[in-house]
Amino acid sequence: MTVSSPIYKVIFLNQNKVYELYVRAIYQSEMYGFIEVEEFVFGELSQLIVDPSEEKLKTEFSGVSRSYIPMHSIIRIDEVEKEGTGKIVDAAGGSSNVSAFPLPGGARPISKDRD
Numbered sequence: 001m002t003v004s005s006p007i008y009k010v011i012f013l014n015q016n017k018v019y020e021l022y023v024r025a026i027y028q029s030e031m032y033g034f035i036e037v038e039e040f041v042f043g044e045l046s047q048l049i050v051d052p053s054e055e056k057l058k059t060e061f062s063g064v065s066r067s068y069i070p071m072h073s074i075i076r077i078d079e080v081e082k083e084g085t086g087k088i089v090d091a092a093g094g095s096s097n098v099s100a101f102p103l104p105g106g107a108r109p110i111s112k113d114r115d
Contacts, residue, residue, distance in 0.1 A: 007083050010037055011075040016091050018075070021057060022083040029068055038066040041083045057086045 011020045024039035042058055061067070 006079050007041055007081070008037075009076075009078045009080050009084065010035075010069070011077075012069050012073045013075060013091060014073060018089050018091050019057070019086075020084075020088075021061070021086040022080075026077065031068060033071050034068040035071055035074060035077075036066055036068055040064070042086060054085050054087060056088055060088070 005024050008023050008026050009020065010023060010026065011018060013019075021037070022041040023037040024041060025037070027036040029036045040061055042054060
C-alpha cells in the first residue's frame with residue numbers, strides 16, 4: 001500500500017475574485033498573518049481539451065514555486081482525495097470596478113453620517 005501526499009483545496013479572495021487552487025503543501029508562514037502554499041497541482045487533461053478557467057490560473061501562477069496568502073483572505077481550506085479543476089471566478093457583487101481597501105482584522109470604515 002502506497003501513501004500519497006495529501007492534496008489541499010485552497011479557496012481565497014483576491015481583488016474581487018475568488019481563487020480555487022489545489023496544492024500539496026500548506027504551512028503557516030514565518031511572516032505574521034500569511035499562509036504559505038506550494039507544490040501547485042493542475043489537472044492533467046488531454047492536450048486536445050483546454051479548460052479556460054484553469055488556463056487562466058496556470059498562467060497567473062506560472063513560474064511561482066511558493067505563494068503567500070494573507071490569512072484574512074482565506075475562505076476555506078479542505079484536504080481532498082484528488083485534485084479538481086482550479087478556477088478564478090468573480091466574487092458576488094464583483095461587477096463594480098470600485099472596491100473597498102482591505103482593513104486589518106475586519107474593521108469597518110466609519111460612516112460619514114456621524115456628527
